[in-house]
Each structure stands twice: as structure tokens, then as C-alpha cells.
Amino acid sequence: MGFGETFKALSNPARREILTLLKGGKLSAGEIAARFPLTGATVSHHLGVLKQAGLVFETREKNYVYYQLNASVLEEVLLWVADLKGENPNEKL
Amino acid sequence: MGFGETFKALSNPARREILTLLKGGKLSAGEIAARFPLTGATVSHHLGVLKQAGLVFETREKNYVYYQLNASVLEEVLLWVADLKGENPNEKL
DNA sequence: AATCTATTTAGAAGTTTTTCTAAATAGATG
DNA sequence: CATCTATTTAGAAAAACTTCTAAATAGATT
Numbered sequence: 586m587g588f589g590e591t592f593k594a595l596s597n598p599a600r601r602e603i604l605t606l607l608k609g610g611k612l613s614a615g616e617i618a619a620r621f622p623l624t625g626a627t628v629s630h631h632l633g634v635l636k637q638a639g640l641v642f643e644t645r646e647k648n649y650v651y652y653q654l655n656a657s658v659l660e661e662v663l664l665w666v667a668d669l670k671g672e673n674p675n676e677k678l
Numbered sequence: 679m680g681f682g683e684t685f686k687a688l689s690n691p692a693r694r695e696i697l698t699l700l701k702g703g704k705l706s707a708g709e710i711a712a713r714f715p716l717t718g719a720t721v722s723h724h725l726g727v728l729k730q731a732g733l734v735f736e737t738r739e740k741n742y743v744y745y746q747l748n749a750s751v752l753e754e755v756l757l758w759v760a761d762l763k764g765e766n767p768n769e770k771l
Numbered sequence: 772a773a774t775c776t777a778t779t780t781a782g783a784a785g786t787t788t789t790t791c792t793a794a795a796t797a798g799a800t801g
Numbered sequence: 802c803a804t805c806t807a808t809t810t811a812g813a814a815a816a817a818c819t820t821c822t823a824a825a826t827a828g829a830t831t
Contacts, residue, residue, distance in 0.1 A: 589691050589694075593689040595685045596688070598682050604762055654764075659759055666756050666759065669701060670753065671747075671749070
């Protein structure tokens with residue numbers, strides 16, 4: 586997926602808030618949209634960007650599309666930043 | 679400085695490459711610019727964005743402006759991502 | 772099958788970003 | 802002090818982003 590896409594996804598405040606919401610567990614598109622002063626269409630767009638970046642994945646149930654954090658891509662971001670910082674890989678974990 | 683500014687700064691590929699270059703130690707604006715197929719003016723703009731975001735700081739010597747990584751802001755980013763990932767703060771370090 | 776509900780897609784308007792060229796600044800050197 | 806060197810600022814053009822409304826899709830319910 587590439588860090589470009591991932592960091593671009595993280596660069597938007599609404600998208601960062603969506604990710605923070607998802608720390609509490611999976612939520613449907615509608616549940617997420619309800620917490621923002623944005624239209625459902627706009628939130629759907631942001632969810633698409635996050636999904637494309639690999640930061641979230643979706644699962645479908647009934648009429649709903651649930652989103653949740655993708656820990657593995659977050660770990661990649663973590664490692665990229667840690668490496669930039671010049672951290673010994675063993676110092677973390 | 680806020681994560682908005684920081685992640686926005688990280689969202690550009692040229693800026694991420696600049697940061698990667700700076701892993702090797704401080705470099706002048708001109709030395710950085712020489713490694714990119716961009717004008718000095720454009721690189722100067724990117725350096726300004728990185729500085730504004732707190733990701734680098736500058737020191738002046740002679741005619742030169744040297745840039746280097748700011749580890750403390752990188753650490754903040756690291757913690758933000760780690761927290762999002764739901765990591766125990768003690769698991770790192 | 773008709774309709775309701777949840778979500779996405781399309782298209783457009785306004786804003787921000789990226790990059791350039793040209794000009795300005797500011798310190799060093801002859 | 803005139804000028805050279807390193808870097809930044811100004812202004813403009815093109816591309817990308819954010820958000821909206823309206824319409825489309827797709828699954829569930831009656």
C-alpha cells in the first residue's frame with residue numbers, strides 16, 4: 586500500500602478522529618457518520634481513503650458495513666517512524 | 679504544534695525523503711536540494727513545512743542553514759500511533 | 772415484488788497543495 | 802563597498818483534496 590497513501594490518510598483530522606473512535610471496537614459507517622458534523626457521503630469518502638490506505642478493513646453484516654482498525658498497518662507506520670528516529674528495533678516491544 | 683500539521687508534513691513523499699536523508703545527520707538546505715529533482719525554492723518550501731511541523735529544526739552557520747531531525751516530535755508521533763494501535767505504553771522502550 | 776434502510780458513487784464548487792520562475796534578503800568575500 | 806553565494810519569499814498555474822447534494826446500489830423487510 587505504501588507509506589504515501591497511509592500518511593496522506595492520517596493527515597486529515599476527520600480521518601484521525603475516525604481511527605480514534607475505532608479504538609473502541611468496530612462501528613458501522615452510519616454509527617461513525619452520526620458522530621461527525623459531516624454528511625454520510627463525506628464520511629463514506631473518508632472511510633474509503635482509510636481502507637485504501639490499509640488503516641481499516643470492513644466486514645459486512647446485514648445491511649451494515651462495519652469498519653475496524655488494521656493493527657498490522659499501524660505497526661508498519663510505527664516502525665517507519667521508529668526507524669527515522671534512529672531507534673534500535675529491539676528497544677520497542 | 680498539533681498532529682494535524684505533523685501528519686500533513688509527513689504526507690508528502692519529498693518531505694519524507696528529506697527526513698530520511700537527515701537520518702545521516704544535519705545537512706544544509708543546498709545539500710538537501712541537490713539530491714532532489716526540484717528547485718531550491720520548492721525544497722525550501724518543504725523544509726519550512728517540516729520545520730513548522732516541528733519535525734526538523736535549523737541551525738545557522740556561515741552562509742548556510744543546516745537542518746536536522748527533531749527526535750522529540752518523532753517520539754510524539756510514535757506514541758500517538760502506538761496508542762491508536764492499543765499498545766501498552768510499557769511495551770515500548 | 773415493492774419499498775425501506777444503509778451505504779456508496781457521481782459530479783461540482785471551493786480550498787489547499789505543489790511546483791515553478793523571478794525577485795528579494797542576508798551573510799561572506801574580494 | 803561591490804558582489805557573490807545560499808536561501809527564502811512572492812506570485813501564479815496546475816493538480817489534488819474536502820465537502821456538498823442528488824442519484825444509484827444493494828441488501829432486508831413487508
